[in-house]
Amino acid sequence: MTLAPDLAAPPARALDTPVLEIDNLVLAYKDDEAFHPVVHGVSFQVRPGEVVALVGESGSGKTTTAQAVIGLLAENGRLESGAIRLNGTDISTWSRRQLDAIRGSKISLIPQDPTSSLNPVKTIGDQVGEILKIHGRGDKKAIEARVIELLARVGLSRPELRARQYPHELSGGMRQRVLIAIAIALEPALIIADEPTSALDVTVQKRILDLIDDLRREFGTAVLLVTHDLGVAADRSNHLVVLQGGRIQEQGPTAQVLAAPRSPYTRKLLTDAPSLTKAQRPSKGKSTSAASDEYSIVVEDLVQDFSLGSGREKFRAVDGVSFKVRKGSTHAIVGESGSGKTTTARSVVAFQKPTSGRILVDGIDVTTLHGESLRQFRKKIQLVYQNPFGSLDPLQSVFQIIEEPLLNFGQIARKDRARKVHDILGRVGLPQSVLTRKPRALSGGQRQRVAIARALVLDPQVLVLDEAVSALDVTVQAQILNLLDELQQVLGLTYLFISHDLAVVRQISDTVSVLRNGRLVDSGTVEDVFLRPGSEYTRELIEAIPGTKTLSHA
Amino acid sequence: MSRYLIGRIGQAVIVLWAAFTVSFILLQALPGDAILIKFLNPELGLGPEQIADIRASYAVDTPIWTQYAHSLGNFLTGNFGYSVHAGVPVSHVLLANLPSTLRLATFGFLIAALLAVAISFLSTLIGFSWIRAVIQSLPALFISVPVFWLGIMLIQIFSFQLKLIPVINPGEWEALILPVAALALPISAPLAQVLMRNIDHVLTEPFVAVARAKGATRSWVLWRHVTRNALLPTLTIAGILFGELLAGAVVTEAVFGLNGIGSVTQQAVGNQDIAVLQAIVVFSATAFVIINLVVDLLYPVFDPRLRSKREASA
Numbered sequence: 001m002t003l004a005p006d007l008a009a010p011p012a013r014a015l016d017t018p019v020l021e022i023d024n025l026v027l028a029y030k031d032d033e034a035f036h037p038v039v040h041g042v043s044f045q046v047r048p049g050e051v052v053a054l055v056g057e058s059g060s061g062k063t064t065t066a067q068a069v070i071g072l073l074a075e076n077g078r079l080e081s082g083a084i085r086l087n088g089t090d091i092s093t094w095s096r097r098q099l100d101a102i103r104g105s106k107i108s109l110i111p112q113d114p115t116s117s118l119n120p121v122k123t124i125g126d127q128v129g130e131i132l133k134i135h136g137r138g139d140k141k142a143i144e145a146r147v148i149e150l151l152a153r154v155g156l157s158r159p160e161l162r163a164r165q166y167p168h169e170l171s172g173g174m175r176q177r178v179l180i181a182i183a184i185a186l187e188p189a190l191i192i193a194d195e196p197t198s199a200l201d202v203t204v205q206k207r208i209l210d211l212i213d214d215l216r217r218e219f220g221t222a223v224l225l226v227t228h229d230l231g232v233a234a235d236r237s238n239h240l241v242v243l244q245g246g247r248i249q250e251q252g253p254t255a256q257v258l259a260a261p262r263s264p265y266t267r268k269l270l271t272d273a274p275s276l277t278k279a280q281r282p283s284k285g286k287s288t289s290a291a292s293d294e295y296s297i298v299v300e301d302l303v304q305d306f307s308l309g310s311g312r313e314k315f316r317a318v319d320g321v322s323f324k325v326r327k328g329s330t331h332a333i334v335g336e337s338g339s340g341k342t343t344t345a346r347s348v349v350a351f352q353k354p355t356s357g358r359i360l361v362d363g364i365d366v367t368t369l370h371g372e373s374l375r376q377f378r379k380k381i382q383l384v385y386q387n388p389f390g391s392l393d394p395l396q397s398v399f400q401i402i403e404e405p406l407l408n409f410g411q412i413a414r415k416d417r418a419r420k421v422h423d424i425l426g427r428v429g430l431p432q433s434v435l436t437r438k439p440r441a442l443s444g445g446q447r448q449r450v451a452i453a454r455a456l457v458l459d460p461q462v463l464v465l466d467e468a469v470s471a472l473d474v475t476v477q478a479q480i481l482n483l484l485d486e487l488q489q490v491l492g493l494t495y496l497f498i499s500h501d502l503a504v505v506r507q508i509s510d511t512v513s514v515l516r517n518g519r520l521v522d523s524g525t526v527e528d529v530f531l532r533p534g535s536e537y538t539r540e541l542i543e544a545i546p547g548t549k550t551l552s553h554a
Numbered sequence: 555m556s557r558y559l560i561g562r563i564g565q566a567v568i569v570l571w572a573a574f575t576v577s578f579i580l581l582q583a584l585p586g587d588a589i590l591i592k593f594l595n596p597e598l599g600l601g602p603e604q605i606a607d608i609r610a611s612y613a614v615d616t617p618i619w620t621q622y623a624h625s626l627g628n629f630l631t632g633n634f635g636y637s638v639h640a641g642v643p644v645s646h647v648l649l650a651n652l653p654s655t656l657r658l659a660t661f662g663f664l665i666a667a668l669l670a671v672a673i674s675f676l677s678t679l680i681g682f683s684w685i686r687a688v689i690q691s692l693p694a695l696f697i698s699v700p701v702f703w704l705g706i707m708l709i710q711i712f713s714f715q716l717k718l719i720p721v722i723n724p725g726e727w728e729a730l731i732l733p734v735a736a737l738a739l740p741i742s743a744p745l746a747q748v749l750m751r752n753i754d755h756v757l758t759e760p761f762v763a764v765a766r767a768k769g770a771t772r773s774w775v776l777w778r779h780v781t782r783n784a785l786l787p788t789l790t791i792a793g794i795l796f797g798e799l800l801a802g803a804v805v806t807e808a809v810f811g812l813n814g815i816g817s818v819t820q821q822a823v824g825n826q827d828i829a830v831l832q833a834i835v836v837f838s839a840t841a842f843v844i845i846n847l848v849v850d851l852l853y854p855v856f857d858p859r860l861r862s863k864r865e866a867s868a
Contacts, residue, residue, distance in 0.1 A: 113760055
């Protein structure tokens with residue numbers, strides 16, 4: 001366990017009053033008539049200059065707790081009992097007006113999703129200046145000068161230009177810097193960072209977390225870091241609070257909790273967290289050798305252009321990508337946003353015609369297919385999408401969802417269809433009782449199992465998994481990855497696994513292609529690429545994965 | 555001029571041509587004959603030869619294609635033909651009646667917009683849930699009231715019972731109060747409904763939480779962050795409601811006995827004065843197309859995200 005020196009030893013005044021003291025906090029949400037508690041008696045402290053990480057999966061109450069601290073609970077939420085003490089004063093009973101005065105000045109927020117956290121119709125300068133205006137810091141000119149200073153401080157190039165631009169003109173990473181500039185504008189005592197980097201690419205994530213660290217050191221600000229990512233928490237916090245179902249499972253100094261977790265839940269989180277240093281599953285090794293010499297997918301020199309605007313200008317999304325996937329093996333395409341990984345996947349499933357190049361799936365040249373032969377081809381190759389909440393029709397029952405592909409291909413008797421649906425449901429580990437339910441009555445993991453069942457019901461040979469586990473909690477993610485592995489063993493499936501998450505890729509794949517800006521920068525077996533990366537970019541990607549060092553001993 | 559603008563104007567021209575052609579066909583297909591209605595009157599004592607002369611002067615017996623080409627050509631040069639009934643150029647009839655209808659429509663629309671904004675913002679700001687519920691139910695009430703009934707009820711209550719506004723010879727502006735109200739209420743309803751839904755949606759956006767975290771009060775957030783974002787999608791609805799406004803003006807003018815395009819339309823239908831009707835259809839279509847073109851051109855002014863896109867495609 002290596003920690004930066006000042007992380008291990010917070011400043012001396014840290015030992016005085018905590019900046020934030022949560023004392024036996026109970027929070028409840030109202031549904032229909034009654035209030036149901038979702039946070040049950042949570043207590044922890046944040047000392048000056050300290051980073052405390054609230055870690056948990058969805059529904060653990062971590063975000064609700066953070067919202068309560070800054071007084072922004074949803075309208076149907078309420079504080080049942082307990083205290084929230086800011087520098088020793090209980091603010092849980094304060095009026096709205098009193099809270100408005102400390103919000104932004106004493107406590108500030110770095111939100112989760114930079115793309116929707118800035119007002120699209122106001123300039124960056126306006127939105128940074130707004131916090132100064134609300135708290136009456138200086139006249140118009142002074143505010144303008146301070147805005148430029150802040151934008152420069154968070155590492156934005158050409159701050160004068162940025163101040164005049166609108167949010168949509170900036171990248172996700174730049175927008176998050178703007179939001180950080182807002183959060184530090186009044187040098188608050190406490191910053192609440194709610195999943196501050198979950199929506200960002202891994203290399204951008206590292207730079208943003210480094211920036212938050214720098215600023216925290218400079219101003220001595222305490223940070224309450226809310227995250228689902230144990231790796232981020234391990235790298236960046238001194239104190240760890242593990243939440244599950246609204247209750248604290250365990251808390252203590254980060255190094256201590258990770259080295260010797262006391263609660264079974266923390267241990268489970270640690271085992272399920274995908275990690276680069278963890279050994280591959282033994283079955284994976286076998287499947288590599290079991291994979292036949294035949295290639296299931298061959299992509300040769302794929303180029304995909306998109307026209308911009310009026311049509312003459314071209315944007316090359318994929319630029320000469322080639323790879324081969326053996327039958328029964330898993331090939332991963334890794335890259336950050338804009339790398340061309342999803343475009344490549346869409347070409348392979350013949351959703352679009354490539355500009356040039358050849359794609360063979362099971363010996364068939366996909367690029368020459370059209371009409372009925374293209375439709376029949378879709379039986380062979382199926383797609384599982386990232387978001388299990390959006391990819392299932394909310395009005396269909398689970399039975400209808402899984403049955404639908406069968407209706408599209410050939411005349412299968414009703415009885416045979418029902419039998420097929422029942423069989424496949426068992427394969428993906430769902431009870432028959434879910435068949436009559438609608439997607440909204442299922443959890444995220446269950447929905448993704450339904451999506452996999454739907455893809456498998458036509459007995460395809462190839463499954464394209466586009467970020468298929470990215471939206472899931474780590475424990476659920478681990479279950480789905482296990483299921484995919486099992487299905488591959490039994491059914492001899494070939495997987496094309498599209499992901500931004502190198503740790504997951506390491507765990508599930510046999511071979512990898514690393515894409516950047518539409519070009520192939522690295523490829524080979526998982527061991528080759530991860531242990532002996534052939535390009536500077538791959539090395540940077542691997543180093544940017546949070547928790548690489550800290551979790552290695554876990 | 556940008557490519558986008560040229561494309562949009564091209565579309566507008568096609569829409570206008572279609573409106574002209576469809577209305578021409580429909581009006582020709584109507585049974586009845588304006589000339590016969592007017593001149594076959596025995597009191598005029600016109601002989602068949604004289605009527606044939608009149609028919610020839612209106613060129614109503616030439617083949618339909620010739621009539622179509624002729625009248626399309628005339629419309630393009632701004633000549634809308636003669637009103638058979640009034641015996642004056644149609645353009646005179648329109649120009650004489652346009653100002654009062656325009657005044658009614660403009661005030662009707664302004665009041666409708668104000669009402670919609672007031673309803674939707676009050677329903678968001680007011681803390682008492684029962685008042686909020688009452689305000690939120692207003693649009694549903696307004697939308698289900700027919701204009702003619704509303705007009706009659708307004709006259710009943712304000713003129714006959716409360717005697718606030720005289721029915722006979724009211725002042726110029728006084729006369730406008732009730733018609734504007736009758737026109738505005740039903741049009742404000744869909745606007746308010748869309749606006750309320752937009753406000754609710756924008757309030758759940760993360761940037762609103764960020765603004766609250768800066769220490770902004772609820773009303774600060776509402777005025778500086780929610781308003782513009784919520785009004786944007788309402789623009790399109792407002793453009794479409796303009797058609798509603800013209801239809802509403804016809805009924806309102808009839809109920810309140812006002813002069814205007816509405817009453818001209820009503821009379822022209824009664825007299826089967828085809829040239830007038832044709833001109834009114836084309837005029838309404840032109841107004842509708844122009845308003846909607848203006849709405850589309852206004853979007854980039856209010857929404858910076860559309861500016862760069864259009865510049866890029868320009």
